[in-house]
Amino acid sequence: MSTRLSRGGRLIDRAKPLNFTFNGRRMAGFAGDTLASALLGADQMLVGRSFKYHRPRGLVASGAEEPNALLGLGEGARFEPNQRATTTELFEGAATTSQNHWPSLDFDIGAVNNTFGRFLPGGFYYKTFMFPRFAWKHVFEPIIRQSAGLGKAPVARDADRYEYAYAFADVVVVGGGIAGLTAALAAAKAGKRVWLMEQTAHWGGRAVVDGVEIDGEPAESWVNETIETLGKMDNVTLRTRTMASGLFDHGYIMGYERVADHTPGDGRPRHRLWRIRAGHVITATGAIERSLSFAGNDIPGVMLASAVRDYVVNWAVSPGDRTVVVTNNDDAYRTALALLDAGLLVPAVIDARPEVTGALPEAVRARGVRILAGHGIAKVKGAKRVTGVSVCVQAGEGAELETIACDAVAMSGGWSPVVHLWSHCGGKLVWDEERAMFRPDPARPATGADGAAMVTAAGSANGCLTADEVLADAHKAAGGKGKAPSAASAAEAPLLPVWIMPQGAGPALRMKMWLDPQNDVKVSDVQLAAREGYESVEHTKRYTTLGMATDQGKMSNINGLAILSDALHRPIPETGTTTFRPPYTPISLGAIAGEARGEIFQPLRRTPMHEWHETHGAHWEPVGLWRRAYCFLRHGEGVHDAVHREIRTVRNAAGLLDASTLGKIIVKGPDAGKFLDMLYTNMMSTLPVGKCRYGLMCSENGFLSDDGVVVRLSDDTWLCHTTTGGADRIHGWMEDWLQCEWWDWKVYTANVTEEYAQVAVAGPNARKVLEKLGGMDVSKEALPFMEWREGTLGGFRARVYRISFSGELSFEVAVPASEGRAFWEALIAAGEEFGVAPYGTEAMHIMRAEKGFIMIGDETDGTVIPQDLNLHWAISKKKADYLGKRAQERSHMASPDRWKLVGLETLDGSVIPDGAYAVAEGVNANGQRNMQGRVTSTYHSPTLNKGIAMGLVKHGPDRMGEVLDFPVDNGRVVKARIVDPVFYDKDGEKQNV
Amino acid sequence: MLTLECPCCGVKAEETELQAGGEAHLKRYGPGSTDEEFDGYMFSRKNPKGVHFERWRHAYGCGKWFLAARCTATLEVFGTYPAQSKEPPADLQAKIRAKRPNWEGYK
Amino acid sequence: MSKAVSALGGVSHQGFAEVAEAGLRGMITVRGDLSSAAMKKAVKAATGTAVPAPRRIEIAGDRAVAWMSPDELLVMVPYAAAQDAVAALEKALAGEHHLVADVSDARAVFTVRGAKAAEVLMKLCPVDFATLAEGEIRRTRAAQVAAAFWKSGAEEFTLVSFRSVAGYVMGLLEVSSRKGSELFPA
Structure with a gap:
């Protein structure tokens, strides 16, 4: 039985009882409990089932290393699976559920795998699910998905919110134990800006549990005083409940703050991800106790010795009445003392070392506890709970000498420094033979922007074992001046590395020695992997899944690689460790997303007329980050009908298009003309003031990258229109050439895209609408095609361009964006009597296709040059150079065999599917059908009442009238004739009136 | 995530405020150049494990392009300097040579 | 001119700091x-x-x-x-x-007011506010968009963004200034 003791518990407040449930059962704990301590206090040792064999799993640890106690926590919109009970604080009303069992935790059908465990060896997945191939998708995967996995994914939308915060510090100290406090204080006293973070809710770490004395006072009061001192310093930031989840380049460290996990629903953000830029990082992350590998070490009731101590001292919880301690070092004797102090029984300490003499063992011996030196556990008795242990000699093969009745086992295999952060950014480790641990190698730290070390490990994270050693090391790590705090530490005898217990254990025992209790990896699995030829620790990890569970093997990975080394007859450092990667423990997806969800998941760009569109039936289309109206739906109207109605409106009356998203870049200066001549394929320096010219821009690779109308505003000023998606890119492209190549040219640019609301007024009645508004003269004489004028329209400051993308009489009017909405409404009102209606992007697309105008992104895809699109008229032959010209001279670019733009007209009037390819005779070297062209734009034209398309076809312009086959689906072939791509008003009479 | 100091405005910007622009100190070859010259300009890029010169734009800041010298293996930054430089400044080259004696030069 | 309106019509929110669209400038x-x-x-x-x-x-x-x-x-x-x-x-x-x-019509202007105004921006901008000098304008990003801000009063920041993303920026400011989410609660 585990139970709550009547006295003690430094972290709990007995005056504040808290109720919670586990699998629906009501239980009670206290404020200050973790879910784990509360469960243990309520005699709930069994907390889940293992992944593969569904074996009963109990609490093993008291911190981040816990492999078993993963629970579903919360309900509905606050449900989250896989919450680690040992690192989650209890709160009133917490609803917890165990995972990975069916139908119930106590009776689990999957446990049958346990009986047949011999058929599920290491590498089982790889061996079994290979053949037959179809079985993976139809048999294995569905079954695995059903029975595997830990918790269930939440269904409801997360009720909580999350955020980022940016912080900067000279020194970030990770870990709020005595090492972290010492380092933080030393750095703060030196005037450094210090961040100190601790993953738990409490300062002090292990030292306060272990009863250390620092500078003559109990560790707890020393910790409190130090925190008080630090709290008063302006240059120090203290954070509990904040875990350093990862360290990245140039001192970038992530702090995962669990702001409101313990107060759910109080309106605060649940988690906050601190993105901290550190001048230097001190990892005072402590150490994690290792388990021992003996048969039955996974039976609930077998725990880490340090965890047993934590539960007794911190939370007044007794894991059992009779606890056997099994160890290879002196430290575990502290657990025996803590248990004795709490009035509990320690029937024996089983110590693998042949001689046991140190001060701590003597103190235990003096209290009448039997110490079995040179012994080990042959086997743990019990199924869902420990009932006893049988003892053997460590040097033997496991012959049982006696059985000791007990209901808990406290094991200690020594300590492993927490080197994760040290290692995340490239810090290297050394194997310390004497202490049997990998520790940071100070000669090979992670380095920062200045090439110097950016991390220093301190205290037990640096391999220190005693409190005094820890304090001195941390003081030094932070460059502390003067004397370091000191602790009176009794000398401890060295540990004896013990990787399996007993050392000669046979296969039957090794099959029951767990290395990874979450993923069910045993000593025998690692040994099998070695026999099967796995030498690399990284491969062995993946093959056996050792350390691949959510705890990432914090407790026992070292045991696994020691066993691998032994099996391969090589020293441990030669095997090395697997790679430590962030995050240190799993962090919530919400924290990673931060504020980016819902309405602000990503920026939404709105034109000044956006709200008008929204209230007038806009059917939106995303264009980059903009939303543009695809069409405007009228009551009861479908999208297709709306688009066709809008086209008819433009062709027969007049339509309004919100063209505000088009890029607008001012280019000005004495060398602006020369610059634009380099940027565009055609000549822009010769464009007269007052006129507009369509232009093409290519990449240096020759490919068409953007197009638009260029306007000569004044002698030294041009306005370049770009595509909606091209505005920022083209502005950046211009600045790149001006800053990095032609920096002596006198040219300035300014991106004024958002300064103007721009409206295309297009259709036979367009002029009448503008004349109704009144103001400037927009007659054919005053404002001819491809010219622009400035003035007022209906009292609005306006610049009017006579340009057309629809083929109709068309004016594009730019007004200040702040007046865009009012101007749009004025146009709607003025246009009423002329049958004006707004039209969307799809109508625009179809109308331009009817006119044979190309569209960047449809006719171009990054492999198309202007020559492919028969745009020779827009490519200057006079210019010696322009961006892309040299590339267009390359042999493949100049080849007559390139696919070129043509119009396509289906024989039956149907619409060719987008992206369809035209087949040619024969097959290529791969046995695939030869191709001779493809469709780039395809629509049903309401104007012509048939399917029209544009496409790129080999020798296309020379093959007018030929019919091509476009196989589409199920053997169906659409036949289309090659025609002129200008389907409508070939002579341009309509736009030039 | 890198931090680089923009030499144009002095802000110590982090990578999310910057836009990477690839290798620095390329010579442009236009019409009249040989296929080999153009190919080298357009497609051939160094990919050293070690000292590298790069173009960066302070895109979320002053908008200016600048050049940076850094080690691709350790991410050590040796310095940043204006984009209007035909070659890395002499003092920067000296600094790099002192830190990386085997460095074969920027060309 | 009465026809000219700012992107958000001067909307404001009161959280642990007050965030407001400041109108046309x-x-x-x-x-x-x-x-x-x-x-x-x-x-x-x-x-x-x-x-x-x-x-x-x-x-x-x-x-x-x-x-x-x-x-x-x-x-x-x-x-x-x-x-x-x-x-x-x-x-x-x-x-x-x-x-x-x-570029008067291409921008949106916001103010963030209150003793903890900086904490709103610290959630959005990768900027070291402790080293931000008086009278310094900082061009950076606010979450996913370009922004510039300066300290415009003892307890006030003015922030400028592009007009088209005004709604997004106000969304960021509103969420980041909600009560209870102070970075350094007293």
Whole structure:
């Protein structure tokens, strides 16, 4: 039985009882409990089932290393699976559920795998699910998905919110134990800006549990005083409940703050991800106790010795009445003392070392506890709970000498420094033979922007074992001046590395020695992997899944690689460790997303007329980050009908298009003309003031990258229109050439895209609408095609361009964006009597296709040059150079065999599917059908009442009238004739009136 | 995530405020150049494990392009300097040579 | 002009700081040689201040001028005064290589007010506020969009973004200033 003791518990407040449930059962704990301590206090040792064999799993640890106690926590919109009970604080009303069992935790059908465990060896997945191939998708995967996995994914939308915060510090100290406090204080006293973070809710770490004395006072009061001192310093930031989840380049460290996990629903953000830029990082992350590998070490009731101590001292919880301690070092004797102090029984300490003499063992011996030196556990008795242990000699093969009745086992295999952060950014480790641990190698730290070390490990994270050693090391790590705090530490005898217990254990025992209790990896699995030829620790990890569970093997990975080394007859450092990667423990997806969800998941760009569109039936289309109206739906109207109605409106009356998203870049200066001549394929320096010219821009690779109308505003000023998606890119492209190549040219640019609301007024009645508004003269004489004028329209400051993308009489009017909405409404009102209606992007697309105008992104895809699109008229032959010209001279670019733009007209009037390819005779070297062209734009034209398309076809312009086959689906072939791509008003009479 | 100091405005910007622009100190070859010259300009890029010169734009800041010298293996930054430089400044080259004696030069 | 409206119509939210759209402001991009005598004169005439040093903003009443890059300033005047200011700047810089562009309608302006105003922006901008000098304008990003801000009062920041993303920026500010989410609760 585990139970709550009547006295003690430094972290709990007995005056504040808290109720919670586990699998629906009501239980009670206290404020200050973790879910784990509360469960243990309520005699709930069994907390889940293992992944593969569904074996009963109990609490093993008291911190981040816990492999078993993963629970579903919360309900509905606050449900989250896989919450680690040992690192989650209890709160009133917490609803917890165990995972990975069916139908119930106590009776689990999957446990049958346990009986047949011999058929599920290491590498089982790889061996079994290979053949037959179809079985993976139809048999294995569905079954695995059903029975595997830990918790269930939440269904409801997360009720909580999350955020980022940016912080900067000279020194970030990770870990709020005595090492972290010492380092933080030393750095703060030196005037450094210090961040100190601790993953738990409490300062002090292990030292306060272990009863250390620092500078003559109990560790707890020393910790409190130090925190008080630090709290008063302006240059120090203290954070509990904040875990350093990862360290990245140039001192970038992530702090995962669990702001409101313990107060759910109080309106605060649940988690906050601190993105901290550190001048230097001190990892005072402590150490994690290792388990021992003996048969039955996974039976609930077998725990880490340090965890047993934590539960007794911190939370007044007794894991059992009779606890056997099994160890290879002196430290575990502290657990025996803590248990004795709490009035509990320690029937024996089983110590693998042949001689046991140190001060701590003597103190235990003096209290009448039997110490079995040179012994080990042959086997743990019990199924869902420990009932006893049988003892053997460590040097033997496991012959049982006696059985000791007990209901808990406290094991200690020594300590492993927490080197994760040290290692995340490239810090290297050394194997310390004497202490049997990998520790940071100070000669090979992670380095920062200045090439110097950016991390220093301190205290037990640096391999220190005693409190005094820890304090001195941390003081030094932070460059502390003067004397370091000191602790009176009794000398401890060295540990004896013990990787399996007993050392000669046979296969039957090794099959029951767990290395990874979450993923069910045993000593025998690692040994099998070695026999099967796995030498690399990284491969062995993946093959056996050792350390691949959510705890990432914090407790026992070292045991696994020691066993691998032994099996391969090589020293441990030669095997090395697997790679430590962030995050240190799993962090919530919400924290990673931060504020980016819902309405602000990503920026939404709105034109000044956006709200008008929204209230007038806009059917939106995303264009980059903009939303543009695809069409405007009228009551009861479908999208297709709306688009066709809008086209008819433009062709027969007049339509309004919100063209505000088009890029607008001012280019000005004495060398602006020369610059634009380099940027565009055609000549822009010769464009007269007052006129507009369509232009093409290519990449240096020759490919068409953007197009638009260029306007000569004044002698030294041009306005370049770009595509909606091209505005920022083209502005950046211009600045790149001006800053990095032609920096002596006198040219300035300014991106004024958002300064103007721009409206295309297009259709036979367009002029009448503008004349109704009144103001400037927009007659054919005053404002001819491809010219622009400035003035007022209906009292609005306006610049009017006579340009057309629809083929109709068309004016594009730019007004200040702040007046865009009012101007749009004025146009709607003025246009009423002329049958004006707004039209969307799809109508625009179809109308331009009817006119044979190309569209960047449809006719171009990054492999198309202007020559492919028969745009020779827009490519200057006079210019010696322009961006892309040299590339267009390359042999493949100049080849007559390139696919070129043509119009396509289906024989039956149907619409060719987008992206369809035209087949040619024969097959290529791969046995695939030869191709001779493809469709780039395809629509049903309401104007012509048939399917029209544009496409790129080999020798296309020379093959007018030929019919091509476009196989589409199920053997169906659409036949289309090659025609002129200008389907409508070939002579341009309509736009030039 | 890198931090680089923009030499144009002095802000110590982090990578999310910057836009990477690839290798620095390329010579442009236009019409009249040989296929080999153009190919080298357009497609051939160094990919050293070690000292590298790069173009960066302070895109979320002053908008200016600048050049940076850094080690691709350790991410050590040796310095940043204006984009209007035909070659890395002499003092920067000296600094790099002192830190990386085997460095074969920027060309 | 009554027809001119700002992107969000002056919406505001009260959290642990008050965040508000500040309405229209005259803004003019000026590019040129910042050290030239003509530039000094032009700026003095437009705003009554000197040409700001790198990353500085000079404020005089309802007018200001900010250093945007080594060859670019942002002149700020009341919205109604923008066109006159553009004309005056053009005239003053005539004969010099320069560019003057009215961008009054391309921007959205926000204020963040309160003792903890900085904490709102600390959630959105990768900026070390402890080292942000008085009178410094910082161009950076606010979450996913470009922004610039400066300390415009003892407990006030002014932030400028592009107009099209005004709704997004206000969403960021509103969420980041919600009560209970103070970064350093007292």
